[in-house]
Amino acid sequence: MAEIIGKASFKHVSYLWDEAKAAELEGDEVALLLYRSNLLGADLRLTNYGGGNTSCKAIAKDPLTGQNTEVMWIKGSGGDIGTLTRSGLAALYVDRLRSLEHIYKGIEHEDEMVELFNHCIYDLNSKAPSIDTPLHGFLPFKHIDHLHPDAAIAIAAAKDGKRITQELFGGEIGWVEWQRPGFDLGLKLRKCLDENPGIRGIMLGSHGLFTWGDTAYESYVNTLTVIERCAEYLEANYGKRRPVFGGQRMTALPAEDRRKQAAALAPVLRGFCSSQRHMVGHFSDDERVLEFINSNDLDRLAPMGTSCPDHFLRTKISPLVLDIAPDADLTDLETLKASLTPAFEAYRAMYKDYYNACKHPNSPAMRDPNPVIILYPGVGLFSFSKDKQTARVAAEFYINAINVMKGAEAISEYTSLPRQEAFDIEYWLLEEAKLQRMPKPKPLSGKIALVTGSAGGIGKAIAKKLVQEGAVVLLNDLNGDRLEGAAGDFHQAFGKDAYATARLDVTDARQIQQAFDTAALAFGGVDIVVNNAGLSISKSIEDHTEKDWNLLYDVLVKGQFFVTQAAVTVLKKQAIGGDIVNIVSKNALVSGPNNAGYGSAKAAQLHLSRLNAAELGADKIRVNVVNPDAVISDSNIWSGGWAEGRAKAYGITVEELPAYYAKRTLLNEVILPEDIANACFALVGGLMNKSTGNVLNVDGGVAMAFVR
Incomplete structure (x- = not known):
């Protein structure tokens, strides 16, 4: 391996090469290609997401002849070098790729050549070759990097970029004028090399940079060195010719x-x-x-x-x-x-x-x-x-x-x-x-959801379902630890772009506004609001306190009202309609013992939903209700003595509650958070855009809770 240069040599780019890690890959040129690619893609100063491509050429055994042949592995179409794996590479016979020159009919037939790349495939599991394939194929080097570093493109996009490139690098970097990528550009790169033997790279006008080396490490260091030199040159000239961007005409707000x-x-x-x-x-x-x-x-x-x-x-x-x-x-x-x-x-x-x-x-x-x-x-x-x-x-x-x-x-x-x-x-x-x-968009692609109380139980299941169907979601909860745990779960399952987070107490108007502001900054607004946050208190009339009563009505009724109010403000700004789904309860319709506060608050939620639906229809804002019952799994509803209270009311033990609730339903089913999530998706997934003011029961079938 060539002499290791070290981080100290670079100020404007990140030197990430790990000699020990690379040594483990020695002898596997494709593994070294992937290692180099991932390092380059990790520094956005070198290239951007999905931009650029890297390649290597190595000897492999032809499965048809058993003879050694030269094969080029290159990032396939649509990939990203920062996350590139073997499955993202295209592998082609070098001699077959270069032989296409003999049937190339000129630049007006450029696009026809792309289909012919498939006749050059070495590995039948290859990713589709990209349009940049011939740009690498006609250069003889074992390892090649084609990147879009800002510092290099600044020179490439300058009015006299060619002159600057020649002077800056003393003729060590060639220049090819702007041209759309394709077969002809590959031939021009080869011509530039033939006319300038010994150069270490080629600048593409307005486009990017090609650099190379005989080994993965040499190519990596050559790439960093060229980009570092470009960045140094720019830094030395900022403000000399004229103020940056002509100077500031205004000051940004705090x-x-x-x-x-x-x-x-x-x-x-x-x-x-x-x-x-x-x-x-x-x-x-x-x-x-x-x-x-x-x-x-x-x-x-x-x-x-x-x-x-x-x-x-x-x-x-x-x-x-x-x-x-x-x-x-x-x-x-x-x-x-x-x-x-x-x-x-x-x-x-x-x-x-x-x-x-x-x-x-x-x-x-x-x-x-x-x-x-x-x-x-x-x-x-x-x-x-x-x-x-x-x-x-x-x-x-x-x-x-x-x-x-x-x-x-x-x-x-x-x-x-x-x-x-x-x-x-x-x-x-x-x-x-x-x-x-590209795959057909999912039903909720482009939609933004805010589900209150979405760090666990029903709320988390709803948020997960909406993301699975294409939405992005603002996770929120009163409990910071639960919220942090939910965020970790969503990051692992869906990645960083699927969610944002906010602490939210639905009784706090300031936190409600902050949550919607967070959704606006993270995603641009909101389309789907699910009022799910809740709690339950099961006590007899004699045992109910004013504090119990106020808490139930503050969280369930006022919380739903003020969250909806804030949502409507955003939805009307957008003027593209939207959905509000309120998670209410069978108890809004069915009377039972030890349930005066909770049941009446749920009834208020239900009628408030009807009132909102009647008022907001003209703005294409749909308001619908999901009525669950006995969703025990991972639910805050069952904490704080509710389970004990309900068990006492029915004369059974807490452990017997799930079976008891299932047996009293027409379908004899236990209701899970995922069942409520599916109901929410049914209402917002696009098939019920002409429905509002509805109540969807998800309770296994409780006849007393039938609305009609």
């Missing part, structure tokens, strides 16, 4: 005020962006974002759009910049929407004009014309997309684009992709085919 404004505005923006389908949002007030959006150059640079295709594909042709004062009063919804409507209409018209001016006879139909990136000077950046991960990644990519613009402006002038080139990437038939291959 952090707390920024988040308050963002939480107030996000649902309104989400409503506009969801004119064709429900979108999920993300908010960032990263200092890099603030530096850009508060600058004098914002109005000049923002409309230009991004340069790197990986950035552009996720952030759209350009962002929408809001013309709203940072400290504007956002409480007058009618006035706010009236001021935003022309901005969104203008953006949609711009996008339609862009499509019509650039489309080809065989172009796919125009996609959603709403913005993905929205910039609010003084406050931050909003991004909206089909799910949380895509929205978050879009924001990360736009920050990458900001970094590129900052660097390019520091050393020269920033240049973006010409509109036609951008369109040809966005509406590339191969990209469209990739979109068409």
Whole structure:
């Protein structure tokens, strides 16, 4: 192995190579490829999520001939090098891939070559080869990295990037002008190498960087060294040519005020962006974002759009910049929407004009014309997309684009992709085919849920079901330890983008507002609110205290009312309808002993639901009820003496309660939290969008609780 360089050699990138770990992989070039790839993908300064690709070439035995042959392993289509595994690699015969040059008919037949990659497959379990496959295949090196580091793209996107590259690296880095990835670009990379023997990498105009080495380690260090040099050069030039982004024209609001404004505005923006389908949002007030959006150059640079295709594909042709004062009063919804409507209409018209001016006879139909990136000077950046991960990644990519613009402006002038080139990437038939291959969205894709008391029992089961069906959820609970445990469970099962958390006491108006603000900042708003938080007290009339009575009514009735009230404010801001589901009880309809406080509070919840349904229908806000009974598993309802009280009322032991409750039902079934979760999904999953004011019993069949 080459001499280990060490972390001290790098300031602007992360040196993560572990010599001991790499030694364990020695002799397995594919394992070393994966190790190197994961290290590179772990540093967002080197590349972004899903961006770039890595490869290695090694000798393997041909299963058909038994002879040794050269095989290239490369990140397959749609993968991410930071999380790359063997199953995400494509493996191709190198000689077959290169032989395609003999049948290549020119750049106008570029897309036809992609299907021919399949005839070069070595490993039948390969991931589909990506369009970048020939870019690696026509270079002779054993290990190759193709990344999109901000520091390198800043040079690649500069007006005189080619000259800067030559001067900065003394001719050790080649240059290939911008061209859409494909077979012809692979041939141009080979030509650049032939004309510049001994170079250590190639800069692709407006696009990214190719670097290589004879071993995984040499390629890794070469990549870091080149990017480090680019970053050093940019840092040395910030502010020399002119103030960064032309200087600041305004000061950002304090952090707390920024988040308050963002939480107030996000649902309104989400409503506009969801004119064709429900979108999920993300908010960032990263200092890099603030530096850009508060600058004098914002109005000049923002409309230009991004340069790197990986950035552009996720952030759209350009962002929408809001013309709203940072400290504007956002409480007058009618006035706010009236001021935003022309901005969104203008953006949609711009996008339609862009499509019509650039489309080809065989172009796919125009996609959603709403913005993905929205910039609010003084406050931050909003991004909206089909799910949380895509929205978050879009924001990360736009920050990458900001970094590129900052660097390019520091050393020269920033240049973006010409509109036609951008369109040809966005509406590339191969990209469209990739979109068409994506799984069908789940029923709740794009939906945001807030389930009160969702750290355990029924609430947790409901939240889990909604996430499984495509929603994102705000987990919340009065009990901080339970909430932390639930968050850990959801992170392990669904990943970080599926949920956010908030402490919530439904009797505390301030915490209710904070919870909805958290949902707005994390996801853009809310679509589904499930009032589930509750408790129970089973006592005779004589034993009931005023404290018992007040607690039941504060949590069950007032809690449901005030959570619904806060939800309606957000839902009306969005103006795209929504669902409120109230978890009530069989006891709202059935009389029994030792149940005066709980049963009457549940009856109040039920009728409050009817009243809300009647009032909110005009806004397409559906209000429905699920009436459970005897859900014992992991439920707070059964703590605090309730089980003992009910057992005493029925003349049985606590242990006999589950069987007792099951036997008294028509179906003789024990009711589980998952059964209530399924009922909630039935109401909000899309098949009952024309139903409101309903009561769905999930009690195994209790005839006395029949509503009709």
